[in-house]
Amino acid sequence: MDLLPLIATTVGAAIALSGTLLTDVRRDRRQRDRDNQQLRREVYVGFALALNTAHDTLRQIGNGTATGDERRAAAGRALGEAYGARERLLMIATEPVAVAGEAAFLRLGEIRSAIRDGATTKSESYRTTYEKWAEAIWHFRMTVRSELGQQALPQLVEGFS
Numbered sequence: 001m002d003l004l005p006l007i008a009t010t011v012g013a014a015i016a017l018s019g020t021l022l023t024d025v026r027r028d029r030r031q032r033d034r035d036n037q038q039l040r041r042e043v044y045v046g047f048a049l050a051l052n053t054a055h056d057t058l059r060q061i062g063n064g065t066a067t068g069d070e071r072r073a074a075a076g077r078a079l080g081e082a083y084g085a086r087e088r089l090l091m092i093a094t095e096p097v098a099v100a101g102e103a104a105f106l107r108l109g110e111i112r113s114a115i116r117d118g119a120t121t122k123s124e125s126y127r128t129t130y131e132k133w134a135e136a137i138w139h140f141r142m143t144v145r146s147e148l149g150q151q152a153l154p155q156l157v158e159g160f161s
Helices: 004-063 068-077 080-092 095-116 124-147
Strands: none
Touching: 004 068, 004 080, 004 095, 004 124, 068 095, 080 095, 095 124
């Protein structure tokens, strides 16, 4: 009995099967990479929007009439959504994005402290902390753009955020 045709068929089938499996593994890896990039993109945008919402709330408090304990409590609550977005960012982000995001979050915390301590949006203490936050959030945005393969944008206006 000649075994050569049987061996050749078996080897051919093994090669075809391994090629199919390799193609599937590569396809799955590419899909997983796309899914991970989409998840990171959603987390990054969600984080930036949460910081902007918190900042808007702090501005309203700073322009409002609340004083004392009421003002401190409102300022303390302003970052509520941002804390959750921060946790998602720190778990999902690459190191450069996580570092830039944490810096922006901490700068926003400085605005919260200024507002809690009585600063208005027209005060020097607010302007000083706002400028630091604006710079940090801009850096975060540009770090995200870089990671996603987009060109950096020029900072068109001084203090633009």
